[in-house]
Amino acid sequence: MLLTTLCYIENEDSYLMLHRIKKKKDVNQDKWIGVGGKFESGESPEECLLREVKEETGLLLTSYRLRGILTFLSEGWEGEYIFLYTADAYEGEIGECAEGTLKWVKKEEISSLNLWEGDKLFFGLLNENAPFFSLKLRYAGDELMEAVLDGRRIVGKN
Numbered sequence: 191m192l193l194t195t196l197c198y199i200e201n202e203d204s205y206l207m208l209h210r211i212k213k214k215k216d217v218n219q220d221k222w223i224g225v226g227g228k229f230e231s232g233e234s235p236e237e238c239l240l241r242e243v244k245e246e247t248g249l250l251l252t253s254y255r256l257r258g259i260l261t262f263l264s265e266g267w268e269g270e271y272i273f274l275y276t277a278d279a280y281e282g283e284i285g286e287c288a289e290g291t292l293k294w295v296k297k298e299e300i301s302s303l304n305l306w307e308g309d310k311l312f313f314g315l316l317n318e319n320a321p322f323f324s325l326k327l328r329y330a331g332d333e334l335m336e337a338v339l340d341g342r343r344i345v346g347k348n
Contacts (some may be wrong), residue, residue, distance in 0.1 A: 192268050195226035195239040197254065197275040198316065199247070204294040206247065207303065211290045217267045222295070222303040225287075226272075235273040243277070247292060248285030251277045257316060261326040262308075276316060307334035311344070 199206040208225050210218040227242040229235075235256065243251055254277035262270040284292055295303065297317065301310055308327035315323055326338040337345035 192270040193229040193235075193238075193273075194270050195229075195235055195242055195273045195275060196224045196260070197226050197239055197243055197251075197277055198224040199243070199249065199251070199277045199280060201294060203298075204296050205300065206284070207293055207295045207300070208246065208287060208289065209291045209293065212288060217264060218306075220304055222300075222305055223309070225292075226275075239273070239275055243280075246287050246289060247282075249280040249282045251280050253277060253279035256322070257320075258312065258323040258325060260308075260312065261324070262329075263327065264329040265331065274312065306332070308337055311337055311339070315339075 206225065207222045209220075209222050211220060225243055225246040226239065227246070229238045230241070233241070239254065240251055243249055254275050256273060256275055258274045260270075260272040260274055262272055300313055306327070306329070308325070308329075311327075312325055315325070324340055326336070327334060328336040333347075334345055335347045336343065
């Protein structure tokens with residue numbers, strides 16, 4: 191299982207979203223996601239978060255919070271444990287991203303984007319300011335087959 195971070199940076203009523211359109215052979219191709227990436231050897235989740243956000247956006251986070259752990263499983267791809275963060279303060283200016291296009295998107299418009307189906311579940315938890323959570327998401331292609339929140343199955347298809 192890969193170890194990764196994923197961060198949704200907030201600015202008033204919007205999140206900074208990344209439209210993944212530039213990488214070849216990308217599980218997130220054409221999807222809108224947050225920013226983040228894979229741990230490097232010896233990194234803590236926070237070190238990975240800060241490095242990846244800086245690399246992908248040019249921003250230095252000054253206030254962030256670990257919101258949950260996602261277990262992401264998709265046929266044909268290595269599984270991931272994703273440390274999910276939100277951030278509400280940063281320094282710097284947004285630059286170009288090698289993985290796609292960065293755009294501020296109003297929170298109420300997020301669900302109209304091309305998202306993973308399970309992302310809509312955790313956006314609901316983020317918007318409710320839910321306590322720390324564990325969410326397992328299992329896919330067959332783009333179809334969400336199973337979602338398990340804090341050990342309870344909330345979506346299930348065989």
